[in-house]
Structures are given as C-alpha cells and as structure tokens.
Amino acid sequence: MAGMATRTRQSQRRRQVLTRERIVETAVELLDTVGKDALTVRALTGRLATGSGAIYWHIGNMDELLEAATDAVVADALATRPTRPAGAGSPQDEIRAVALGLFDAVTEHPWLAAQLAAQLTRNPWGPVTLRIFENIGRPVRTLGVPQGVWFTTTSTLVHYILGATAQTSQSTGVPSSEAERAEFLGTASRAWQDLDPDDYPFMRAIADQMREHDDREQFLTGIDLILTGITTLHPPEPARRSGEGGL
Amino acid sequence: MAGMATRTRQSQRRRQVLTRERIVETAVELLDTVGKDALTVRALTGRLATGSGAIYWHIGNMDELLEAATDAVVADALATRPTRPAGAGSPQDEIRAVALGLFDAVTEHPWLAAQLAAQLTRNPWGPVTLRIFENIGRPVRTLGVPQGVWFTTTSTLVHYILGATAQTSQSTGVPSSEAERAEFLGTASRAWQDLDPDDYPFMRAIADQMREHDDREQFLTGIDLILTGITTLHPPEPARRSGEGGL
DNA sequence: CTCCATGTTGGATCGATGCTCCAACGGATG
C-alpha cells in the first residue's frame, strides 16, 4: 500500500531472491534435462539451495508448478514465431505457423506432450488452453467463416493439434536418433503385420505406410485437411459486406 | 481334508481365484466410483482381500494396470455399438458411431479422458491406440479415399477425437449437473469477457458462443468438418478398380 | 495316501515423494 520505490530491484540483496518465476524456470530446466519423473520438490530444493517450505510459499501445488511450466514453454513457443511482424501471409499460413510452433515445442521438450494433454483434461480452460485457443482463433476469424462457427471451427483445429502433438512426443528431436527412429518404425510396422488378420485388417494394410511416414509432414497434412473442410463448408464470401453486425 | 487345527487360520485362501482380469475389473470399479487418486495398491488389496505381492504377481506395474483398465473400457465402448450387425450405414455414419462411442465412454468414466491422453503420449502405439485406429480406419477405407492416404486420413480423425474427448471430461454425465453445468459455462464465459482486450480479443468475441454450446453437438460438427475435408480432397472414385494389388 | 515341487498368496518392509509445520532470519519501519 502506497509503497514508494521501497521495493528495490531484485538485485543481489540476498544471494538471489527466490521468486516464483525462478522456480518455474528451474522446473523447466529439470524437465528438459532429466525428465518429468525427476522434477521433485527435493530436486528443486537442491538446485535452488533452499527448502521445501520456501518453495511452497511461492507455489501452492506441484500441479500448479507443472501448469506454470507448461504455460511458460507454450507462451515462448507461440511468441517466437518466424519473424512475422503482423498478419503477413494468408490466414492458413498463420494457422500452420502456430500449429508448427506447438509441434516443434513438443519435439524439443519431451515432457510437454503429456503435460499439454494433462492440462487439457484437468483444467480445460486454464491459461494454457486459453493461449492456444486465442492464437488459433485469431487467424480463423480472418478466414472469412461466419461468426456463428468461430468457436466450433477453432475447437476442431485446437483439438486436432493437441491430439496430434500428444502422440508425437519422443520420436524426433535428437539428430542421432535417425537410425533409432527407423528401427522403431520398423519394429512397429512388423508388429502390425503380425496382428490377427481378423481383428486388425486395417492396421495390417497400412503397416507399410506407417514405416515411411514423416510425423511433421503428416501433421501438416491433417491441418490442411481440416482447413479444406472449413473453407468447403464455409466458403469465404467474395464480397464482404462491411456493415454486418453480429448475428 | 483332515487338516488339524495346527494352522488353519487362513484356510479360506482359495475362496475366489485372483486373476489379472479380476484385478482390472476391480480397478475400473474403483476408478468409476472413487476417482483416479483412489486407485492405489492398498485400495485394491482391501477390495480384493489380498496383499500387494499377490497383485504384483499378476500385473507388473501400476501403469500397466491403468493401461489394461483403459483398454478394457475402450474395448467395451467400441464393441457395444448401437445394434449394428455389420456395416449397415454409410462409412460416415460408422465413423460417427465409433467417435460417439468413445465420447460417451469418456463422459461416463470421468477418469478415461486423462488416461486416453496419457496412453497416447506414453505408449503411442499401445493396445488402446491400436484399437481406436483400427475402428476408425476400417470405415475410412470404405470411404473411397486412395490407399496412399489411409494412414494420414485415419490419423487426422483419431487425433481430433482424442483431443476433443480429452477436453470433454467432467462436464456432462450426471443429470443433476444441469444447473451446475450452466453455472460453470456462465462463469467461464464471464471470465473470458473480463480478459485483456489486447491479449485475448478472440476469446472475448466468442464468450457468448461458449456459454450456449453443446459439447456433444460440437464434437460431431468437428467430425463432419474433417469428413468434408476428406471427401473434398479425395472425392470417391465412381468406379473402383478391383484388381489393385498392394505395392 | 504321502510327500515334495511349483505356482500363488498375504503382509511386512523399504525408499521416495508431496506437503505441512515451525523456529529462525533479516530488511523495513517506528
């Protein structure tokens, strides 16, 4: 209340102030380097040279910390879009860019896929989902679809993106995993061919395609599939009446 | 038998055989009634009147048990399709039926959404994913799309379904939650209208649609959107060559 | 029928985790 400049900068007044931001930052580091199971309160106290009580003073929960870490990474992935100052390309390109930003973030952070899915179910309209929705919905609006279907259209895209990224977790990323990935795909493809022909005829039929598919390319193909459906069901009006209020 | 009273305290040991199937069954019961956090090894030993060692003799892992429970529920949801002996309706109807089967299963089992997402990330080609893929891919094949895009097309549908069901977890289900649901939507819609206009213009614009949307209807709309994209990009050939071997 | 061999059971026990509780610290205020 009426605090003047008393709240001085967070310089090395103490060794280094423990702030919520710093905790989240360290959590992301731990997640990236050691994996999700290694993100424990004790690991945090070790890295930050503090106690568990200090940590719980800034974050109320472990789930809350995971949500904050997820939101931080997602915000960074959506902010650093390929130098595109404003809506330069088509709305379709913008949607592809946002989707690819999330896709690449998931491949860079192996823990992110599980967390995105977890946040979606635990807190369906939390900050993470909100952020993604906003970034997809904005180009959807400029796509020329009627306002009545903005919500549904955006939902379809977001749900596909999150479902697709959920499955594309650990595969790519490390460059040396080229052979490793080929072996994984080969093993899976072979396993599909050995399935019961009565129970799984389809999986056997696409075993070959599976071995040679590219996750990223397939991801984009799915986006284009949905975009085609959108523009087919709601073709952009050639001349848009400007004085058209809602409804 | 003439066993003396030397040590007959636990004579009723074999009153009911402990099998993996029974453990999974009990796990589903616990998940449905008390929730996911209540599914502990100790809760299982209590319900089954046994010890933890006996349980770990049949299941190797807690994650494995969760996967088995998920697969059991999914298999049941996909098997009990509305009395449709064979492919009676159009491929589109079949896809809608499979998707709705999963959607309804998620609403009936509040824990299922999180588990479906978890299985997708942890074990991308485990039995659960395999089963869903097969049930979606089969009608996709009869849709008339070229074989080269079977895998990609099915992936798009499955990823959307899993992403959408992931967000539709706790909302509907209980009939008495009618007012509760309305209040939840109203609260969320109001929260969106209070967002920063600079950061979240889109969410503010669709706050009204959000309050009055129906999850199930929106889910089906998304399916139709993707189906439209599929049939637009790959129109069914009027005459299909039958002697088309794989290659 | 007797008696092991083998597969199965039940529970004690271990290590680890999330979280709470509390004494102590230290900069700001008077």
Added chain:
DNA sequence: CATCCGTTGGAGCATCGATCCAACATGGAG
C-alpha cells in the same frame, strides 16, 4: 535500538509404489 512481518530452510508426517519372503495350496510322482 526495538519490533514486526514477509520469507526462508529443514525436520517431520502421511502415503504411495514396489520388493522380498515365509507361508500356503494344489497337482502329480512314488
């Protein structure tokens, strides 16, 4: 200098997944 309160660090608690092992039951060999 004295006091206060936001903040810190760590001991401790409850609980969990998982392991280990002695006690059992059952089928087949003798």
